[in-house]
Amino acid sequence: MTLQAAPLRLSTESATFEADFKARLHWSADTDAAIEQRVADILADVQQRGDAAVIEYTQRFDGLSVASMAALELTQAELKAAFDGLPEVQRQALEQAARRVRSYHEAQKKASGESWSYRDEDGTLLGQKVTPLDRVGIYVPGGKAAYPSSVLMNAIPAHVAGVGEIIMVVPTPKGEKNPLVLAAAYVAGVSRAFTIGGAQAVAALAYGTATVPKVDKITGPGNAYVASAKKRVFGTVGIDMIAGPSEILVLADGSTPADWVAMDLFSQAEHDELAQGILLCPDASYIEAVQREIDRLLPTMPRAAIIAKSLSDRGALIQTRSMEEACAISNRIAPEHLEVSSNDPHRWEPLLKHAGAIFLGAFTSESLGDYCAGPNHVLPTSGTARFSSPLGVYDFQKRSSLIEVSEAGAQTLGLIAAELAYGEGLQAHAQAAEMRLKTPRA
Known part of the structure; x- marks a missing residue:
């Protein structure tokens, strides 16, 4: 039996786009x-x-x-x-x-x-x-x-x-x-x-x-x-975080070789059947070219069965009205990996708010970030890039506030603290501040 990878084909101009789009994005993180x-x-x-x-x-x-x-x-x-x-x-x-x-x-x-x-x-x-x-x-x-x-x-x-x-x-x-x-x-x-x-x-x-x-x-x-x-x-x-299935979103303007984009989608799909690969592009003919390359390259992949199921069940090739709309949809998805596969990636980067890592330009394959570019490859998944960050030095540090109040400072801060503490009904808080005052509080 010949394996086929058939990502869902969507268009933002379709009347059913919103419902179809939400259904394709849905993934439950609930554990059995x-x-x-x-x-x-x-x-x-x-x-x-x-x-x-x-x-x-x-x-x-x-x-x-x-x-x-x-x-x-x-x-x-x-x-x-x-x-x-x-x-x-x-x-x-x-x-x-x-x-x-x-x-x-x-x-x-x-x-x-x-x-x-x-x-x-x-x-x-x-x-x-x-x-x-x-x-x-x-x-x-x-x-x-x-x-x-x-x-x-x-x-x-x-x-x-x-x-x-x-x-x-x-x-x-x-x-x-x-x-x-x-x-x-x-x-x-x-x-x-x-x-x-x-x-x-x-x-x-x-x-x-x-x-x-x-x-x-x-x-x-x-x-x-x-x-x-x-x-x-x-x-x-x-x-650090609760990681979901791996994700890649490619924003393409049609200038990158189609086989490069097809392989980039494969690079996440081969992780497991629940991984997600999505292409957003305003050029219908380019989307067709990417699908042809998916069909051509799939039989050459050692993990072809996993890739086929991942792309067929969770992948999508979405035609947008413009690159601006593609950026807006990307922000809704908040993907783990976001490739801006464009001749002018810096034109679109300011429009992108939510992503675990942003890969700028056709030569920046996501796989380089996985292994050796330098930034961390432990990234937020399942839309959590809206409020989470990549793993970093800051995850292995903690912060303690330092406060050393001078005698002069205690005279000002003590009055403020006492007033608020009495307002909260916390007498000991208030009196602890007042004991440092040179002049008793009126």
Whole structure:
């Protein structure tokens, strides 16, 4: 049977566009009730039994026959050996990608991650102290595929932020350890690494066990069990976000080779069947050309079945009245990845408000951002780019307000605070402020 990828064809001039558009965008982030209950049981078990529960679930879900947690921890020597054992071209690619990611996040830290303070006219010091988290956990997927790039994107900004200890967890089904993932952990400066995954790994990081240290925050994507576990432990620890299926939106003016755009849509569709690829373009003939390239290129893809289902079930090729309208629709979607495939991308960029990452120009394929451009590839999905940001140095820092009130300042601020405190009926608040006054409040 010949596979076909048939993205939904829409036009903004159609009377049914709004209804069809909303139906195609809809994706429910609700987790299956059975998964929720199973995750709750696993978290509770790990919290109570610690290492023993982690070993039991790792044996059950990943097919590993181990007797102790020592067999599930990767040593620094193993990480270095994995790096040293890579072909030279892979070592260089990994190091070059890590260097670019580190450089970008160091610039990010300088721009927004420094402490500051000032003194006002009465000598009162006001400011903000920025400090790194003590210990974070990074979850690296390891099921259908291995993701060394996820190691770089989670560990390097944490390292740049100054996090004291970075704990990596990665499932290794049947005991298969991916050398690139281990090598990436070595290059990125991971402190400790464990070959555990799923809800049990999230529980171990959140609650701590005899072997796995308790962390302050957990970052990194995973399957439905991981997402559910992260939601449940939030509050005990911090989390980055709850990631949905991957997304790409291409705004095209018809100037980019159609096969480039078709392959860019494939680049997200190949992640899984729920991934979404959408093209917005005012040129009907160009949309036809992209569809022809989809048909031509699909049989050449190793993950053709996944791509076909993703594009057929969730993809869309949408003809708009203009590029301006395409930008407006893009803002409604708030995509994870947004490609502006145009001869003049800077003309349209000011019109774009909501996106996880914006890729400007025909030569800026989304895949470059995934691996080595520098900015983080952990991005908000499912429309959350309307209020969320990419993972960054700021996710591994916290801010404390600094206040040092001078004696002179206390005379002014004390009167204000006391007045408001009495108004709220909080006598102790008011009197604590009044005790610092030289002249008693009338």
